Amino acid sequence: MNNFTDEQRIAFEAAAFRRLVEHLRERSDVQNIDLMNLAGFCRNCLSNWYREAAEAAGVSLSKDESREIVYGEPYAEWQAKHQREASDAQKAAFETNKPSH
Template identity: 85%
Template sequence: MIDLSDDQRTALEAAAFRRLVEHLRARSDVQNIDLMNLAGFCRNCLSNWYGEAAEEAGIKISKDESREIIYGEPYAQWQAKHQREASDAQKAAFETNKPSH
């Protein structure tokens, strides 16, 4: 395994995270339920993890604020523009594969 300093590792992880967030913003056609069913996490999970990390660092951030950071706009606005009603098959797959986090 490559030997990186803590600062290098953190910088690379941050860059990868930013790229993931930008990718998810660009792929608004991919629904959260599809992400959950295939990968076990979605944009909401990512925003929750962001909020939890902020809290652990002593930074007060609301759920709405962490979602806006991930979605790139207020969550309700993103939902209105991009979220579709989940199909019965998507809902059934979610119930079968629902992650415990």
């Protein structure tokens, strides 16, 4: 597929992850439910995957700690600043498209 070394691949993947997290922090106007309905994942999923990867490597990381890594601040603070109540249409779409992960 490519001629990258494992080290290069990991570095590129890490850079892409950092860019995604930065982008999601900048786009706080995009609600998690919108991400779930359109893409099947949200910031919380990303933080869960991060925590699972840490735990697989033997590093203990709490849900709150992994969310703060993704959100750039404690989750409760992000929610208070940016999260809006989901509309009935958003909730219905979520129930229809809810991912199984």
